[in-house]
Amino acid sequence: MLRLRSIVVGSLLLLTLAGCSGTRPLHILQREGDHFYSTNRWDQAVERYTEYLQRAPDNNVVRMKLGEAQINAGNPRMAIETLKIALDVDPLNDRIADGAAEALYKAGERESLTSFVHRIASERGRVKDYLRIADYMNRVGHADEAETALVAASKISQGNNFDVQWALVKFYKNRGDTDRTIERLRMAYFLQPENPEVLKAIREMGEIPGPSFALVPREMDVPRVTNALEPVTQTK
Numbered sequence: 001m002l003r004l005r006s007i008v009v010g011s012l013l014l015l016t017l018a019g020c021s022g023t024r025p026l027h028i029l030q031r032e033g034d035h036f037y038s039t040n041r042w043d044q045a046v047e048r049y050t051e052y053l054q055r056a057p058d059n060n061v062v063r064m065k066l067g068e069a070q071i072n073a074g075n076p077r078m079a080i081e082t083l084k085i086a087l088d089v090d091p092l093n094d095r096i097a098d099g100a101a102e103a104l105y106k107a108g109e110r111e112s113l114t115s116f117v118h119r120i121a122s123e124r125g126r127v128k129d130y131l132r133i134a135d136y137m138n139r140v141g142h143a144d145e146a147e148t149a150l151v152a153a154s155k156i157s158q159g160n161n162f163d164v165q166w167a168l169v170k171f172y173k174n175r176g177d178t179d180r181t182i183e184r185l186r187m188a189y190f191l192q193p194e195n196p197e198v199l200k201a202i203r204e205m206g207e208i209p210g211p212s213f214a215l216v217p218r219e220m221d222v223p224r225v226t227n228a229l230e231p232v233t234q235t236k
Contacts (some may be wrong), residue, residue, distance in 0.1 A: 026052060026055060026056055029048050029049075029051055029052040030048070030049075030052055030059075030062060032044075032048045033045050033048030033049045033052060033062070033065070033069075034065075036048060036069075037065055037068075037069055040072070042069045042070075042072040042073035042074075043073050045065070045066075045069040045073075046066060046069045046070055046073050046075075049062050049063075049065060049066035049069060050066060053066065060086055060089045060090055063082060063083075063085060063086045063089075064083070064086045064093070064095065064096050064099065066082050067079040067082035067083035067086060067096075067099050067100075067103065068099050070082060070103075071099065071102055071103050071106060076102075076103040076104075076105075076106040076107040077103075077107050079099070079100075079103035080100065080103045080104060080107060080109075083096055083099045083100040083103055084100065086099075087100055091123075092124065094128055097120055097129075097132065098132065100116065101113060101116060101117055101132060101136055104116055105136060105139065105140075110140055113136055113140070114136075114137070114140075114142075117129075117132050117133045117136055117137075118133060120132070121133055121149075125156065126156070127153045127156050127157050127161055127163075127164060130149045130150070130152045130153035130156065131149070131150070131153055131163070131164065131167060133145070133146070133149035134146040134147075134149040134150045134153070134167065134171070137149060138171070143175065146171065147171065150164065150167055150168050150171055151168075153167075154168065154217065154219045155219045157219070158219055158220055158221050159187065159216070159217025159218065159219035159220030159221075160191070160217070160220060162188060162191045162192050162195075165184055165187045165188040165191060165217060166188050166197075166198075168180075168184040168187075169181055169184045169185050169188055169201065172184060178205075181205065182205055182207065183215065185198070185201055185202060185205065185207075186213055186214060186215035187215050187216070187217040187218070189202060189209060189213055189214050189215075190214040190215055190216055190217065191217070193209070193214065
């Protein structure tokens, strides 16, 4: 009788442990997924995040990281759908928008990519959105569209955004346009005269940094005085 009771108790314990192993707590799944994500073990991260979302589909951070893991695991088409849902939930999230664009690019969906980045820019109209257009149009070989987007970004920021000026420097340098490279380099220097990368680039171009090298960005809205007795007016 005692032996039978021991067998029954042991069996119940095994069943309990089996049940627990099949329904791990959500915080454990997320922790494991984050560990695999941070160590670039993308397949395992996808597995954990997928299981998590099957039970808690409202966690958009996990959905975003699932999409990123799917891209890195070599499944950009799956990531497109994942990140589309995530972006619908959080349409102003730049990280999700970047991930969606990258998924479209890696899936070879050039037309959809072009449409996507332009739509995001038209809806939100932020500097970051035009930089995204420039990045991907440059990658797919549409240099004219990339330049247009960079100039638009500079206009939106009124010439005050260093990242935009620096992106223009790199764009024109890669295109072999020395005159425009130096012009935008002078504008970048105007914004950040002590930036080590800028100083290095100036010297590499054979120029000398200093007050006379700095140039006010052409898109910057600055006071202009034509006569000492005239009131200051704003250029448009």
